[in-house]
Amino acid sequence: MKSRATERDQKHAVANLSNLYRIFTVPESPDSTLGQIDQEISQNLSGFLRDRIVATEQDLAVIEQDFSSPEIPEQPTFVSDYTDFLMDTLVAQSVHTASPGFVGHMASALPSFMLPLSRIMTALNQNLVKIETSKAFTPMERQVLGMLHALVFGNDNAYYQTWMHNRDSALGAFCSGGTLANITALWVARNNLFPARDGFRGIAREGLHRALRHYDCNDVAVLISERGHYSFGKAADLLGIGRDAIRAIPTDGRNRIDLGALQQTLRRLKRENSRIISLVGIAGTTETGNVDPLNSLADIAEEQGCHFHVDAAWGGPTLFSANHRHLLQGIERADSVTIDAHKQLYVPMGAGMVLFRNPASPSSIEHHAEYILRKGSKDLGSHTLEGSRPGTAMLVHSALNIIGRKGYELLIDQGIERAREFAGMIGTHPEFELVTEPELNLLTYRYVPARIQQALQRADTTRCSTINGHLDKLTKRIQKSQRAAGRSFVSRTRLSPQQFGDDTITVFRVVLANPLTTPKILGDMLEEQLQIAAGDERAQEILADLERQITD
Ligand SMILES: Cc1ncc(COP(=O)(O)O)c(C=O)c1O
Known part of the structure; x- marks a missing residue:
């Protein structure tokens, strides 16, 4: 063609x-x-x-x-x-992605001022690696990091006057997204675990092999729940510790890290003479939006004397909400925190941050070069993984000022409220099954005709698995047909919720962060799914198979 x-x-x-x-x-x-x-x-x-x-x-x-x-x-x-x-x-x-019917992913709708303001960024084409190519953009980025640092760690003004523009430290690192932020956090944690000491010149110079030998340990580990984002696997790979170093801890019935299982893994690591690079808590899991018990994790990290990182790429802005910030209690005790601005701060793609409770901690990843980033300069590039970087922090600054704390609070509250309303609609509908309740503004569910729901309740585990297998096909078919029709979009994922025993099931995943998504749109979305189930040929075949299963 x-x-x-x-x-x-x-x-x-x-x-x-x-x-x-x-x-x-x-x-x-x-x-x-x-x-x-x-x-x-x-x-x-x-x-x-x-x-x-x-x-x-x-x-x-x-x-x-x-x-x-x-x-x-x-x-x-x-x-x-x-x-x-x-x-x-x-x-x-x-x-x-800005459509109110697009509720399948974490890609946010943008406020209309972003388009004209982003022209300033493109027109000036600053490079934030060094002051010589960014001038006022550098203090502005430092201020943005300071603003988010204050949101998470809540120090007083005098603290920020001391540290925000300090040449020898960094409250955080601005980067292109949550992945880079998580990698940077583990990079800092790894280097601080194996610093220069007694003739050893630090892991940054001598590498992992010599670090293990010098510190007399067999291996290293990163502890995170099985719901952790795959960026941690990339980080482990890049940092030379290997993906197997990510110890995926099972979760409880609400997709939060199982503290008993975590303690077991800690005991095993001790027996194996392995050191912990970081314990990681998640504030808003990618698939289900759940928040780990951050205070308990902070206690455990303290006992273990290890780095505590919180991946709040999605859920961080919940801190703006007086009603819901308690869910993130303990985040202020983290050593580092990831927040994605291109998620719930409503900034265009390419904006993430990692924040450090102790502004001296990223000095372990400091790099210098003679032509830029000279020692003692305030160049931001000395603490970032990336080299040349755009002035995207300007757009975060714009959003924080134009939307303001109150504006963000309203957006967060509405998203969570909307998710609860939608969960209510699903829960009371005879043909749908809510799989994970929303803790923040994410939920998962599936279409299960009432007769099949009753059959599942009576069935033994083998039959349940067979029925679930057919339901998986149905969920996939409906999701694809709905996407193809183009009126609305939910994503799909696979989960192993506790109430389903050993079965891993396919579910619809919904993310409710677009303020223009109304209950009517969500109701229509369910209606459309019912129509697909009733009208789509392939869906009908799967349903016929299911009927045979439950009447056999
Ligand atoms: C919890 C969490 N962490 C990290 C990331 C990675 O962020 P990014 O896609 O901006 O690299 C995501 C992305 O969805 C996420 O949900």
């Missing part, structure tokens, strides 16, 4: 220096060609975003046709032509 891109009437601009000078020069007036293109893009984009319809399912193989050539065009293209290409092929086939 011929791609639309190659079918287009390709006009070429002329490659000469004066044309190149023009594209690097700021347009003199909004009436210039670029100014007009700019206006058109804004109009088209806001039209696209206003539609609030989840993108219709287009086969990826068809979309790939538009992006199939490896050739870099020999001749320049007019910006206006290229913009048409983007609108036709890219924008039209993007996912409307």
Whole structure:
């Protein structure tokens, strides 16, 4: 099939220096060609975003046709032509993550001020690795880290006046997301566990092998519940400790780390002569939104004398809510905390942070270079994993100021309230089964016709497993059909909830963070799922199999 891109009437601009000078020069007036293109893009984009319809399912193989050539065009293209290409092929086939019916993932809808304000960031193109290329952006980023540090750790103003702009320390590190934040936290924890001592020059210089020998231990471990985000596996891999060093602790009936099982693992590690790099608590698990008992974990970390990290990538902003912040009690005792700004701070993708209770602790990952990041400079790059970085902290600063604590409180409260309402709808509906109750604003459920629910209650474990196997297929089919229809979107995952014995089941997963998602939209979503179950051929086949199972 011929791609639309190659079918287009390709006009070429002329490659000469004066044309190149023009594209690097700021347009003199909004009436210039670029100014007009700019206006058109804004109009088209806001039209696209206003539609609030989840993108219709287009086969990826068809979309790939538009992006199939490896050739870099020999001749320049007019910006206006290229913009048409983007609108036709890219924008039209993007996912409307801002749609109120898009409740399947943690991709947040953006407040409308983000688009115009983000132009400042792109226009200035600052590089936050060093002050020489960022100037005021550096103190602004330090302030953002200070603001979030104060939200989590709650020190007084005098503390922040001492530490926020201190050249020898860092309240945190700004990065592109939760993954980088978790990696940075474990990097700091690893290096602080094996510092320079008695002739050993520290793990940062001599590596893990020599560190284990010097500190006379056999191995290392990171302790986190089985609901931990997969970024910890990446961190373990990168830090040279191996993914097996992540000890996945079983969870209780509410997807929170099982403290008894944790104690057992601690005893085993002692017998094995393994050292703990970090105990990790989760404040808002990715799949179910549950929060570990952070105070108890802080007690255990204290007893063990080990680093305590909290992954609050999702749930951190719950601290804005007077009603719900108690769920995160103990987070202020963590040594490091991850918060993703591109989740519940409603900032565009590419904004995460790790915060350190002790601003001296990241000195163990400090790096210097002669041409930048000189010792004693306030350059932010000396404590970040990334080198060149954009000034995205500006957008976090904008959101924190424009939305404010009260605004965030309303958003958080509404998301949790909405999740409870939706759980109520599911719980009272005869054809649906709530699998995990919302603690924050996430929940999981599945479609189970009333007759099958009754059969499951009577069935023995073997029959339950068979029925659950069929229900898994049904859940998958409904989720895919709903996504293809494009009116709304829930995601799906697999869980092993305690009430299902040894079975791992497939569930719909819902994340309620878009303030424009109403109970009516959620009710319609359930209705649509019922219609798919009743009308879709494949779903009907699976249901017929189920009927046979329960009548056999
Ligand atoms: C709990 C948790 N931690 C870490 C991450 C990773 O964040 P990112 O995708 O921004 O790297 C996620 C992402 O969903 C998450 O839910």
